[in-house]
Amino acid sequence: xxxxxxxxxxxxxxxxxxxxxxxxxxxxxxxxxxxxxxxxxxxxxxxxxxxxxxxxxxxxxxxxxxxxxxxxxxxxxxxxxxxxxxxxxxxxxxxxxxxxxxxxxxxxxxxxxxxxxxxxxxxxxxxxxxx
Numbered sequence: 717x718x719x720x721x722x723x724x725x726x727x728x729x730x731x732x733x734x735x736x737x738x739x740x741x742x743x744x745x746x747x748x749x750x751x752x753x754x755x756x757x758x759x760x761x762x763x764x765x766x767x768x769x770x771x772x773x774x775x776x777x778x779x780x781x782x783x784x785x786x787x788x789x790x791x792x793x794x795x796x797x798x799x800x801x802x803x804x805x806x807x808x809x810x811x812x813x814x815x816x817x818x819x820x821x822x823x824x825x826x827x828x829x830x831x832x833x834x835x836x837x838x839x840x841x842x843x844x845x846x847x
Contacts, residue, residue, distance in 0.1 A: 786825070786827055787825070788825065788826040788827075789823055789824065789825055789826065790823070790824060790825075790826050790829060791817055791821040791822060791823040791824070792821060792822055792836075793819075793820065793821045793822075794822060794836070796843065798843055799839050799840055799843045800822075802839045802842065802843070803822070803835060803836055803839040804822070806835045806838070806839060807822075807824075807832070807835060810831065810835065812824065812828050812831055812832060812835075813825060813828070814832075
């Protein structure tokens with residue numbers, strides 16, 4: 717009958733090859749047990765992940781978004797006169813088409829929204845840094 721001998725790492729390191737248990741005994745080291753448990757857990761996790769990844773056969777194609785209408789417009793109000801003046805100068809420098817509406821708001825084409833946002837944020841940032 718085989719017996720199990722548990723050893724900690726100090727006992728295991730002090731053993732020489734000649735002092736290993738005889739063939740009738742089976743040695744189980746704690747680090748080996750930990751490694752086997754880790755290996756089993758990793759294989760189980762990998763199996764679950766691979767089994768859950770199913771190729772989707774029915775795909776629906778989305779209609780192509782033509783993007784914003786090139787003539788669509790938007791506007792905003794900049795009440796601070798210093799920021800407004802700086803922003804209008806920057807819009808001129810970057811050749812972004814804009815206009816001042818009757819209500820005082822600044823109008824622009826939607827296609828330029830990202831550039832107008834960037835310039836407005838820069839103008840606000842400069843104003844704040846100077847205060």
